[in-house]
Amino acid sequence: MGEGTIQDPAYVREAFARIADRYVTTNHVLSMGTDILWRKKVARIVRRWKPERVLDVATGTGDLALEIQDLCPEAEVVGSDFCAEMLVHASERGLAKTLVADAMDLPFEDGNFDVVTVAFGLRNMANYETGLKEMRRVLRPGGHLLVLDFSLPDPPLRGPYQWYLHRVLPTLAGWLTRQTDAYEYLGGSIEEFPMGEEMAALMESCGYREVEIDPVTFGVATIYTALAN
Template sequence: MTKDITKVTPYNSETSKKSQVEDMFDNIAPKYDLLNHALSMKIDVLWRNKLVRMMKTDVPKEVLDVATGTGDLAIAVEKGTQANVVGLDLSQQMLNVGINKIKKLNLDRKISMQKGDAENLPFEDNRFDAVSVAFGVRNFENLQKGLAELRRVVKENKSVYILEFSKVEGFLGPFYMFYFKNILPAIGRLVSKDNRAYTYLPDSVNAFPFGEKMKQILSDTGFRKVEYTKLSFGIATIYKATK
C-alpha cells in the first residue's frame, strides 16, 4: 500500500515534515548541485528547459519560483523568458548557494531570492504571471494547502508549472527503481554525508500521486484546466495548471 506523501519525512523524527525538509536541505546544500547533475546525468537540465519553453508562450513579466533551492530553475526562467523572477525556499543554506550563483551570472537585478514557506506565501493574491516549482511539491507538509497557495498568487487565466518526479512504467520500471532505491542513495550518502537525504528521495517519489491522480488533485484545488506531459519514459512529469 502506498504511503501518504505527508507522512514520508527525511529523518522519521518527531519534528514536523517542514522542519525536517529544511534541515535536510541545509545539510546537503554544499554538495547539492554536484550530486543533482551527476546523479541525473544532467537530464534535469533538459526537463527544466522544457518547462521554460512551455512557460514562454505566456510571455510572463514576473515569475515566482517556489522551492527554488540553489536557483537552477529561476535562472533558466530568466534566461528563457527575460522575466523578473522571485525565488523562494525554506532552506537558507540552499538559498545562499543560489545567491552566489546568481551574482556570478550578474543576474541579481533580475532574480531575487528569499526565505519563505510555500504553504504560507508572503505575496498578495493574483500577483504573478506564472508560478513554477521543480521537485518541490513532494516536500510540502500539506500538499493541498501548498497547491492552493500557488493558485492564490498566480493571476487569473495564468498558469502554475510543476516539474516533479513520477514513476517509470513498463519494462524499464524495475531497472530504474533498482537504480533509484539502491545506487542513487549509496552515492548520495557517500558524497553528501547525510544518511537519509537520498533515501528520502525514492521514498517520497514512491508516495507521490503522479499523473492522473495529481491532475485530479490540482483540479480539486480549483484550477480550471490541468494538463501534463511525461518526460524521459515517465521519470518526471510537467503539470500545467491554469487558474
C-alpha cells in the same frame, strides 16, 4: 499526518541545509544530466506564456529560476524557499530576487504572479493540497502553474528504476554529499507522490483547470501545466 502529507518540514529543511553546498553537482550526477534538459524545457514553456512576474517556489539553489531568468529577461523572477542555506547559493549563482518563505504560507498578495513554477519541490512539502492552494492564491486568474517532479515509468522500466531509487541512489548520493540519510527518503517519496491523472485530479480540486500531463524521459519525471480558475 493528514491526507496529502508526506514530509516532515523540519527534517526536510535540515536535510537540505546539510547538502546545500553539493546539491547542484549531486543532482546532475544522479540524473546523468537529464535534470538540466528538463529545466530547459520548462523554461521554454514559461517563455511561451510571456509572463511579467514569475514565482519559482521551493527554488532551492535556483536552477529552474535561473533558466527562466535567462530566457525571460523582461520578466521579474522571484525564487522562494524555506531553506536559507539553499538561497545563498541561488543568489551567488546570479538569481536576482530570492526570499526565504514557507510554501505553506507565501508572503505575497493574492493574484500577484502571472506564472508560478515548482520543480521537485511539491513532493517535499508538508501537504500537497495546501501547497497547491497557496500557489493558486498568489496566481492571477488565468495565470499558469507548472509543476515538474519525479514520477515512475511504466513497466518494464519501473522495476529497475525502483531498484535504482532504493539501492543505488542513496549510496551514490551519500558518497557525493557525505549525507546519506538526506537521500534515504527519496525513493519512498517518489513512490507515494501522486502522478498522472491522480495529480491532475488533485490540481483541479485545488482551483486549477485545463491540466496537461507531459511525461519526460520515459516517465521518470512529469511536467504538469494548468491555468488558475
